[in-house]
Structure formats: C-alpha cells, structure tokens
Amino acid sequence: MAETTGTATPAEVAEHSEDGVRRRDFINIAAVGAAGVGGVATLLPLISQMAPSADVLAESSTEVDISAIEPGQAIKAVFRKQPLFIKRLTRSEIEAANAIEADSLRDPESLGDRTKEGHEDVLVTMGVCTHLGCVPLGAAEGEIKGEFGGYFCPCHGSHYDTAGRIRKGPAPTNLEVPEYEFTSDTVIRVG
Template identity: 50%
Template structure:
C-alpha cells in the first residue's frame, strides 16, 4: 500500500526554499551595495576641495595702507582680486559713462541682483565709492589684465588693459573695447569696519 504521507512526496520537500533564497539574495545585494559604496567613497571624496582651499573661503583685507590712486592684488579661492582706491577723477570719469556706451550693460556684482545695471554705483563699494573690488580675470579668455602696478598701461579708458587680445576696461572695471564680452566680476564682499573688508 502506498504511503500517503505528504512529507515523503518530492513535490513538497522544498516548499519554503523560495523565501529563504529571497532573503539570501537581498542580503547579498545589500552587502554588495555597501561594499561598492565603500570602494567608491575615496574616489568621490578626493573631488572635494582640500583644506587649503577651504581655508581661503573668505579673505580679510586691511585697506588702511592703500593710499588714493593705489591698487593691490590679493588672492581669494585661487583667483586674483583687484582692489583699487580710486581717485576722485577716476570716480567722476566712471560716473559720467552712459549705459548706452557700454558693451555689457550688467553690473556683474555678486552683491546685487543679476539684472542690476552697470552704473558706477552698482560696481563700486556701497557708500564707499572710491573703493573698487573685482575679480582680476579677463572675461574673454581668462588672462590677468594689467593696470594694477604703477607704470602699467591702463588702456584708453584708464582702468585695465588685457595685453593678450586687447580688451580694455574703464575705471569701474567695465569692458569698453576689445573682445571681452562681460565686465570684470565683483566678488561677494562686505566692509567689516571703515578700513577692512571680508571677501567671500
């Protein structure tokens, strides 16, 4: 007589295998994902800025030693920052320029809305118009314009001249002649006292 016990029936021997297999597959997949992420982390982490770059996230500058008519260059995030203590004549010349005469009508000032017009008031330091703080990189091909050092040729407009392709900027750092498409950019900065600024 045949045994009717279902435990010996081959079709019921491994009824619970699919659920055990699912647990094993999920566990193996999770282990592989964690291992893959751990292996990739050094590659992702090395793309973060190094400590020396992060330490330059902001730069404090003392303006007291800069006399009227002088300019200095400081570094911020690996970029040259031009700071000029403009003369009254330079300020007046910059104010007299009509917006219609400008190649780029926008201020390019990180401290103002993107659509702010390129008036001298929107380019110079607020309430301290003799001071001009700009990123000293030509907007054409990334050269460093001349005009900071005494004796530098400042171009036809008395500001900065890029010798690579002849871009000329006025005393407010606005492009006036040459292939550069945009004004020199103004970085984020603020006066922390009458004679000190923090860039960044």
C-alpha cells in the same frame, strides 16, 4: 503501523510555507543589505577623492585689509592663484563711471552693480583680462591706465574704465567681480 500517503495536512502546509517566507525574506534583506554596504564601500573612496585638497581649501577665501589704500590708489592681492585688484576710487572716478549710461556699454553694468552698497568707493575685480587672460596694467602707480583711466591690457589692447568695464578692444566682458563681503569697514573677505 500507519501508512504515509505523501500528502501533508493543511496545517503542516501552512506552517511550512510560513517558515519558507520568513527564510526567503531574511535572505532577501541580507542580500540587499550586503549589496548596499558593498555599494557604499565602493562609492565612498570615489566620492571623497573628488573633495578639494587642503591647499585648495586654504585658498578658497582671502582676507585683505584695505585701510591703507588712499583714494586713487589700488593694490594687488592674490586670490586662487590669480591677481586680484582692489581700488579705492576718487570722487571724480566715481562721477566719471556714473556718467556713462550702462546700456551703452558692451557688457552693461553700472558702478553700483560692481560695488557693495555703502562702499561704492571700493572696487574689487580679478586682475585677469576677459579676452585671453593676460594681466592688465593700471593697478600699480605709474602703469598705463588706458584711454578711460582704469586698466589697460597690453597683450591685445583692451581698455577698461575706472569701474573695470570694457570700453574698447577685443575683451568681451568686464573684469570679473568675485564674490566678496566686508567683514569690517577696513577688511574684505574674497571667496
């Protein structure tokens, strides 16, 4: 009968440690994989609930047919639950807006900065005064247009010119021009 000394041969030690590393690697990979799956399972509902709902996505853009707007007329539309003014400028309104040096204005922008190339006669602005959010007058026929022939905010007396630029009153900036594009000569997509 052979006596055991409790020591293993070098070959047995190498085989045992090799198996131990493999088991340890598998356990580490399994643990990291389980943590990753758990993290994704936790974060996915949190991230997806921050996505806009269907009604918000439906209002993310608005198409407006401007073919019926005559020079000098404006229409009101709704974009993201806020009023949108679309005005077809007359030749004299364009000339009056271009006659003003943009650098002399509180919020310096030229008419060309506020309209699309090739469609300088179509002005698209949000119908929200930049002072405290009232809806200015001047988009509908017969409304007060203010001292500069554009828009007038009755809440605190801001006057905008024909290009929707602030000229007098407490409003700090021009009427906002939203992102828009012409999808044809008579249809614009806002948003």
